[in-house]
Amino acid sequence: MKLFVGLDVSSFDIKVCFLNGEGKQLSSFTVANDLPGATQLRDEILRITSNQSVRELRIGLESTSVYSFHPSMFLHNDESIRALGGQVLVMNPKQIANFKKSYSDMDKTDEIDAFVIADYLRFGRLPMSVVKEEQYVALQQLTRARYQIVRQITQEKQRFLQYLSYKCNTFTEEVESSVFGKAMMDLFLENYSLDELSQMSLEDLANYLQSKGKNRFPDPKHVAKSIQKAVRSSYRLDKVVEDSIDAILSTSITLIRTFEKQIKELEKSIERIMKGVPQTIQTIPGIGPVFTAGIIAELGQIDRFSDETKIAKYAGLYWRKHQSGRFTADDTSLSRNGNQYLRYYLVEAANSVRRQIPEYSEYYAKKYQEVPKHQHKRALVLTARKLVRLVDALLRKNQIYTPKGA
Structure with missing residues (x-):
């Protein structure tokens, strides 16, 4: 018996x-x-399959965020379903929507959608991922949460710089130090007016920076001079406006520091899970713990994919082909399908790896010179595609990275 659910x-x-x-x-x-x-x-x-010889049992559902998570994991982990050789598969809704177009006389109802999903399973073409084991699911939740918080920090820092330009419009141009360092952040929290900063003795300002920066400034007096130069050349605000800007800057600093604290807590949890996950890709120069955890979390068990081409397609690392008759378009867009998180980690990892491994640096340079438009983006994505082959080989064979010729 074959059963498609x-x-x-x-x-x-x-x-x-x-x-x-x-x-x-x-x-x-x-x-x-x-x-x-x-x-x-x-x-x-179990009732339908009782007293039957089950040759194939596939259970499919679309990936609908938290709604599909619990039923998919329940069925995937159920011992009686596993005993029947059942597979639980989570599918891209776009694939189902495209498949449904072949049923031109069908309305849009949930009952019909369930039928289409079952029929899609029956045809056997399954560009989808089997549900992952719990440790990978847990890791994925943590790495995605970290990814979102990092984006929030980036947005908050951009907002902070915008309001800083109101308070001191030449600060980022004149001051030769990171605006987001601890000493600078503490200085902004003091809510000094520009006049107070400009009148502060150079010695006192330098000592303040050195104390708050825990003696990390190689030349605190030079930094203090650049701060005073910036505040003296900046426009002055009315007192009520400056007070409002100070309040916003203080709130923004608190948010940034809270986000950074949350990231550290998440990284501790990620590190604990990663200790129990078999992987060798962190041995690749340029791939640190963040990229490793992100890639592993999105891939899950490597045997979910038959080969590296399936990983590349799952990540959306391919260009669409546009061909008609003898015409083939030269300028086509990168696929918008695929796992955006896996694509992000692979592309960012490739950008780091190309700076560490000559083979990838040369490959990137070669691909960069091949086209007149979108050079960096195209070369980087193709380098990420090349990296997929290495990631797949190391994980599938459980081998550490060995440089060519070593």
């Missing part, structure tokens, strides 16, 4: 459709999207 998941229920190997609908029903509902679904699968 299509699930259309929403926040409150799951529409279910059972198809056999010939496409005949065996059952269609709805259960609640909760533990009792998932248990009822499991029991119905």
Whole structure:
């Protein structure tokens, strides 16, 4: 017996459709999207397959964020489903939407969507990922949370610089030190007016910076001079406006420091999980713990992918082909499909690796010179595509990186 189970998941229920190997609908029903509902679904699968020799059991559902997570993990981990050789597969909604276009006479209903998902499973072309093991799911949640907070920090720093330009419009041009260092942040929290800073003795300002910076300034007097030069050449604000800007800057500094603290806490949790995850890609020069955790979290078990081409497609590291007759377009866009997080980590890792490994540096330079437009972006994506082959080989063979010729 072949059984294909299509699930259309929403926040409150799951529409279910059972198809056999010939496409005949065996059952269609709805259960609640909760533990009792998932248990009822499991029991119905077991009832349908009882006293049957199950040759194939596939359960498919679209990736719908948190709504699909719990039922997919419940069925994936269920011992009775595993005993039947059942596979739980989470699919890209775009793939299902494109497949559904072949059913021109169908309306848009959840019951029909469940049927389409089951039928898609029946046809056997599965550009999708099997549900990951728990440790990878946990790691993915942590790395994605870190990714989002890093983006929030970037946005907050941009906002901070915007308001800093109101208070002291020449600061970032004149001051030869990071605006976001501890000493500078503490200085802004003091809410000094520009006149107070300009009148402060150079010695006192230098000592303040050295104390707050924990003696990390090689020449604190030089930095103090540049600060006073900036404040003396900047426009002055009305007192009420300057006070409001100071309040905003203080709030922004508090947010940035809170985000940075949260990132450190997340990194501790990521590090704990990574100790139990088999991987060798951190041995590649240029790939540190952040890129490693991000790549591993999105890939999961390497045997989910038959080869490195599937990983590249899953990450969206390919260009669409545009061909008609004898014409083939030269300028085509990078695919917008794929896992955006995996693509981000692979591209960022490739940018780091090319600075460390001559082979990748030369490859990047070669690809950069091949086209007149989008040179850096194209070369970097192609370098990331090359890196995929190395990542796949090291993980699949559980080998550490060995430089060529070593």
